Amino acid sequence: MQISQKKITAVQRKILSFYRQHHRDLPWRKTTDPYKILVSEVMLQQTQVSRVITYYSNWVRRWPTIQHLARASRAEVLEAWMGLGYNTRAVRLHQAAKTIVSAFDGDVLGAMQHYHDIRGVGRYTAHAVQIFATNANLVAVDTNIRRIFIKEFYLPESVPDQQLWQLAERCLPKGNSRTWHNALMDYGALHMTAKTTGIKPKTSQSRFSGSDRQIRAAILRMVLKQDCSFKELQRQLNVDPQRLDTILGSLSKEQLILRKNTMIALHPD
DNA sequence: GTCCCGACGG
DNA sequence: CCGTCAGGAC
Numbered sequence: 523m524q525i526s527q528k529k530i531t532a533v534q535r536k537i538l539s540f541y542r543q544h545h546r547d548l549p550w551r552k553t554t555d556p557y558k559i560l561v562s563e564v565m566l567q568q569t570q571v572s573r574v575i576t577y578y579s580n581w582v583r584r585w586p587t588i589q590h591l592a593r594a595s596r597a598e599v600l601e602a603w604m605g606l607g608y609n610t611r612a613v614r615l616h617q618a619a620k621t622i623v624s625a626f627d628g629d630v631l632g633a634m635q636h637y638h639d640i641r642g643v644g645r646y647t648a649h650a651v652q653i654f655a656t657n658a659n660l661v662a663v664d665t666n667i668r669r670i671f672i673k674e675f676y677l678p679e680s681v682p683d684q685q686l687w688q689l690a691e692r693c694l695p696k697g698n699s700r701t702w703h704n705a706l707m708d709y710g711a712l713h714m715t716a717k718t719t720g721i722k723p724k725t726s727q728s729r730f731s732g733s734d735r736q737i738r739a740a741i742l743r744m745v746l747k748q749d750c751s752f753k754e755l756q757r758q759l760n761v762d763p764q765r766l767d768t769i770l771g772s773l774s775k776e777q778l779i780l781r782k783n784t785m786i787a788l789h790p791d
Numbered sequence: 792g793t794c795c796c797g798a799c800g801g
Numbered sequence: 802c803c804g805t806c807a808g809g810a811c
Binding site for chain 2: 562563564566567568569570571572573574608610611614641642643644645646647650662664665666667703706707710711715716717722723724725726727729
């Protein structure tokens with residue numbers, strides 16, 4: 523990629539220097555508990571820090587260990603998640619807790635090394651948990667870090683992930699991974715923002731109003747209160763039956779709801 | 792309208 | 802590779 527070691531060192535200095543003066547004090551940075559870090563990372567997937575803070579604090583107070591979460595009911599978990607968005611994440615986090623307790627003896631870090639077995643945990647999240655929990659010499663490239671690298675090293679926005687992750691490994695100050703990644707996050711979120719750089723995120727989202735996402739959320743809210751009939755949902759949400767049926771199909775497949783005959787209930791644990 | 796410490800299925 | 806998934810802040 524012909525990026526000099528000199529340039530890399532300069533970027534490291536600049537970002538670490540920024541971090542010493544402007545670092546954010548976030549609740550999940552006060553712990554090295556892999557379970558709590560995992561909760562924070564799943565919540566932070568495509569969700570702003572400011573919106574995660576209270577959800578995270580409430581969550582870890584209510585379910586302080588992965589064993590507590592594994593014993594929780596699906597309804598409790600979804601109730602606590604509602605409002606954060608991308609509700610499938612809650613189901614997957616709950617399932618992950620159960621799998622980690624039953625198949626990994628509660629060892630979150632061990633599970634992160636076999637993240638392909640844990641749905642809802644990809645390479646980014648698996649590495650991030652290990653980095654922030656144990657200061658592991660791994661790299662994780664999120665939307666902030668991607669933007670920083672593109673800007674600092676003059677890369678095209680079309681740069682493949684593979685190259686970004688390779689470059690990230692060259693930039694990693696070994697033995698200082700946790701601080702380095704926190705520094706990158708803060709530099710990207712506070713200083714080198716999407717607005718100031720004009721660099722667009724990898725995936726853009728469709729409009730929310732009138733979308734299936736909006737209807738999915740409305741359905742979940744109703745079913746969370748009590749079981750509903752198909753007709754009741756159709757009347758309340760004012761959506762055509764065919765579309766409602768399709769949406770209910772996807773919600774069922776993702777194990778958020780359960781359909782029995784014409785009744786719709788929250789999916790059991 | 793745009794973005795946010797991604798992951799998944801097709 | 803491409804579309805989908807919440808919700809609020811700006």
